[in-house]
Amino acid sequence: MVKKQRSLQRREESLSRDSIIEASVALLDSGGEDGLTFRALSERLSTGPGAIYWHIADKSDLLTAACDSVVARTIHEIVETTPEETIRAIAAGLFDAISTHPWIGSALTSAPGASPIVRIVESIGQQICQLHVPETHQWTAAGALMAFILGVSSQNAANGQLARRQNLDRTDFLEALSTTWSQLDPEEYPFARSVAGRIRDHDDRADFLAGIDLILMGIESMRLRSQA
Amino acid sequence: MVKKQRSLQRREESLSRDSIIEASVALLDSGGEDGLTFRALSERLSTGPGAIYWHIADKSDLLTAACDSVVARTIHEIVETTPEETIRAIAAGLFDAISTHPWIGSALTSAPGASPIVRIVESIGQQICQLHVPETHQWTAAGALMAFILGVSSQNAANGQLARRQNLDRTDFLEALSTTWSQLDPEEYPFARSVAGRIRDHDDRADFLAGIDLILMGIESMRLRSQA
DNA sequence: ACACTAATGGAACGGGATTCCATTCCCAAG
DNA sequence: CTTGGGAATGGAATCCCGTTCCATTAGTGT
Numbered sequence: 001m002v003k004k005q006r007s008l009q010r011r012e013e014s015l016s017r018d019s020i021i022e023a024s025v026a027l028l029d030s031g032g033e034d035g036l037t038f039r040a041l042s043e044r045l046s047t048g049p050g051a052i053y054w055h056i057a058d059k060s061d062l063l064t065a066a067c068d069s070v071v072a073r074t075i076h077e078i079v080e081t082t083p084e085e086t087i088r089a090i091a092a093g094l095f096d097a098i099s100t101h102p103w104i105g106s107a108l109t110s111a112p113g114a115s116p117i118v119r120i121v122e123s124i125g126q127q128i129c130q131l132h133v134p135e136t137h138q139w140t141a142a143g144a145l146m147a148f149i150l151g152v153s154s155q156n157a158a159n160g161q162l163a164r165r166q167n168l169d170r171t172d173f174l175e176a177l178s179t180t181w182s183q184l185d186p187e188e189y190p191f192a193r194s195v196a197g198r199i200r201d202h203d204d205r206a207d208f209l210a211g212i213d214l215i216l217m218g219i220e221s222m223r224l225r226s227q228a
Numbered sequence: 229m230v231k232k233q234r235s236l237q238r239r240e241e242s243l244s245r246d247s248i249i250e251a252s253v254a255l256l257d258s259g260g261e262d263g264l265t266f267r268a269l270s271e272r273l274s275t276g277p278g279a280i281y282w283h284i285a286d287k288s289d290l291l292t293a294a295c296d297s298v299v300a301r302t303i304h305e306i307v308e309t310t311p312e313e314t315i316r317a318i319a320a321g322l323f324d325a326i327s328t329h330p331w332i333g334s335a336l337t338s339a340p341g342a343s344p345i346v347r348i349v350e351s352i353g354q355q356i357c358q359l360h361v362p363e364t365h366q367w368t369a370a371g372a373l374m375a376f377i378l379g380v381s382s383q384n385a386a387n388g389q390l391a392r393r394q395n396l397d398r399t400d401f402l403e404a405l406s407t408t409w410s411q412l413d414p415e416e417y418p419f420a421r422s423v424a425g426r427i428r429d430h431d432d433r434a435d436f437l438a439g440i441d442l443i444l445m446g447i448e449s450m451r452l453r454s455q456a
Numbered sequence: 457a458c459a460c461t462a463a464t465g466g467a468a469c470g471g472g473a474t475t476c477c478a479t480t481c482c483c484a485a486g
Numbered sequence: 487c488t489t490g491g492g493a494a495t496g497g498a499a500t501c502c503c504g505t506t507c508c509a510t511t512a513g514t515g516t
Contacts (some may be wrong), residue, residue, distance in 0.1 A: 003480095015464080038504060049505075050464030060503065095325035109334065112387045113405045118412070118420055125419030139423045139430065144380075148372070150378015159340045177341050184346070191353030192346055195367045202367065211372035214446035221445045243494080266473060276496030277474075287473065290498090 015047060017055045017065070024066045028103045032161065036063070036103075064114050067107040070097055071116040075123050083130040084216055090123055091149050091212045095205060098153040102161050105154030120146055133219060134226050141219050148215060156204050174200050239455050243275060244282045245293070245326050252294045256331045260389060264291070264331075266358030295335040298325055298334060299344040303351050309357040312444055318351055319377050319440045326381035345368060348374055362454050369447050374441060384432050402428050 027035045038049040041066035056062050074097040082088050098104050125142045181196035232398045255263045266277040284290050300327040326332050391401035409424035
């Protein structure tokens with residue numbers, strides 16, 4: 001089943017792992033997670049499902065690979081400046097990538113420790129090092145940042161998909177959510193009611209970056225504390 | 229399709245939404261996300277799939293309901309002390325609940341704005357209020373905490389499931405991950421290599437709670453800053 | 457030219473969610 | 487006590503998915 005190394009292409013327009021992944025990303029982007037099926041894929045590549053299995057282990061392999069190709073591209077585009085700024089750029093880049101390709105969110109959570117995750121840990125970790133976080137706390141800091149970035153971005157992407165399923169745009173969706181929350185039982189849900197209004201016209205991306213700053217502040221005070 | 233209100237039970241051992249949800253939770257707990265199928269469910273309830281659809285809209289409805297029942301129970305068990313301590317308790321409670329019922333993680337991300345999420349936002353938000361966070365920042369703080377809690381817990385649960393699929397216990401799994409990371413290219417992945425050792429015997433739960441403290445510290449400095 | 461293997465592609469299988477519908481059950485009106 | 491009708495049931499049937507199987511093809515070293 002493992003593909004042997006081969007220096008020469010066999011047919012001109014042959015199937016290849018890369019071309020399959022490229023087509024998968026296109027299908028995922030246009031049709032969401034359900035858009036990627038081996039039937040749709042084989043039709044798009046004008047071949048049969050069997051041929052695809054020669055190059056790919058199974059669907060989860062395919063999903064991880066598609067994910068990795070997008071994550072790699074995203075991280076590669078980051079330009080490095082100060083550590084804090086670079087972390088913000090990584091965060092924003094991933095947030096935007098997951099907004100554009102909502103399927104990445106769920107793909108990442110079902111591929112722990114795999115290639116895309118390592119890329120992300122690495123790019124964040126390098127900045128953490130430059131922030132002079134003591135070695136014993138580096139993993140905590142990097143892990144917290146990564147979890148937060150993936151958690152919020154995925155949640156945000158899921159929101160967008162839910163809205164799309166109901167044929168609403170973002171504004172209408174938030175409007176509906178805000179209305180629902182404001183009609184909750186005041187006894188049981190005072191907080192949800194009180195923030196309902198703010199939900200309506202908040203900016204997810206800005207909130208997300210505010211959260212990143214919150215964590216960066218926390219890392220800073222942790223660093224100061226451990227130096228003392 | 230909507231079930232009309234009925235004050236009287238029709239048959240003694242009849243199907244009910246609650247009994248279906250209870251059975252679903254049992255199936256999910258014993259067999260993971262794939263354990264819940266309408267076939268298995270109808271067999272366990274000794275009925276047909278059609279009967280279930282009378283009480284439940286579709287599978288996502290079922291999953292959200294199962295999720296809600298566990299989340300509600302978890303949050304109900306929290307005993308309120310100081311705001312910080314209560315937030316830690318909520319966080320730990322959800323972390324543990326998601327560890328025990330790994331399927332909750334993915335169920336939550338695919339049900340944004342729905343009942344279980346509202347419960348969580350509410351319980352966290354009430355504590356945020358008591359921390360005297362200015363109203364304009366309450367949503368940022370509560371949202372960041374929730375995203376972090378769900379993000380890390382889900383990731384952790386996903387790790388556990390991956391390990392289980394490979395028939396490894398947690399230690400062996402971390403061992404394998406650590407080894408893989410330590411063999412990465414030193415040029416490209418210096419950070420992942422350097423933390424590989426620490427991964428081996430780290431405590432996910434402790435790291436998680438450390439991350440919560442990180443965010444709480446951040447919230448504190450935000451509060452101080454906005455007061456000045 | 458031959459044989460051998462990498463690669464292909466389409467048919468078939470098992471199992472999932474969901475729908476459909478004939479049937480059963482219970483209450484309430486006559 | 488009968489009976490009409492809606493609530494509820496359960497099993498068969500549908501449609502689509504991932505995956506496997508296998509006969510066939512296309513290049514390549516001999």
